[in-house]
Amino acid sequence: MPGSGKQNADVQRQIIEFLEAGIDPTTIHRRLKVGRSSIYRMKRCLQQHGTAYAPPATNKKNGRPRVMTNEQEQEIRAWLQDPANRERYLDDMVWFIHDRFGMVCSTTTCSKIKRKWLKVIEAEERGEQLDPADAQEQVRQESFRVAKRTSNASKRQQQAVTPVATDDGDLQMSADLEAAMLHQEHQQQQQQQPLPEYRPEIDQTLQDYKPEIDQHLQEQLQTEVAHAALRQSGLG
Secondary structure, rough: OOOOOOOOOOHHHHHHHHHOOOOOOOHHHHHHOOOOHHHHHHHHHHHHOOOOOOHHHHHHOOOOOOOOOOHHHHHHHHHHHHHHHHHHOOOHHHHHHHHHHOOOOHHHHHHHHHHHHHHHHHHHHHOOOHHHHHHHHHHHHHHHHHHHHHHHHHHHHHHHOEEEEEEOEEEEOOOHHHHHHHHHHHHHHHOOOOOOOOOOHHHHHHHHHHHHHHHHHHHHHHHHHHHHHHHHHHOO
């Protein structure tokens, strides 16, 4: 089966025949309805490698280069064979790699390596065989799912207050929803609280002291007016 972006064998054969016959890529494009860039790329590969496509060994590998060699990872695998080491903190693994290989790995990288080899080791202990590449893909998919759940939870908190379904089917209330419910409950409690009891004696007390309060305010106002007059005359 052709690889991603490759033409099927019949189309490849026709393109090669046309190119070997000296037909230009534009004419081939019109006849076979194949993209010009694909035809030019095929022509270049025929000139360089003698095949329609570049050999797999020359293909550029995507992604970041590997942090550790196969030999180094095999030593980590042997280190993880000890059940005591499986329970250690990631910082312990960081120091093991530093002391053994003289290199510094982040705890994120150590976590991925550890999870990969633990899957392989646990499969062996069950009498099963798990290819390290498959284990690494499982770790990658798990990390992707966790990141997706985290992103979705963050969006829900920012956009709307909705229940979040967990893996086991239970509904877990988001923090915003819980806070809103507590606020609503607090308001309801305040509304249900009875109003303060009316006490006529308080009104009577205020009425009794009202003449004294009015007299005091009047005296204070007269004092302020007198001081203002003195300041205007320059004597204050």
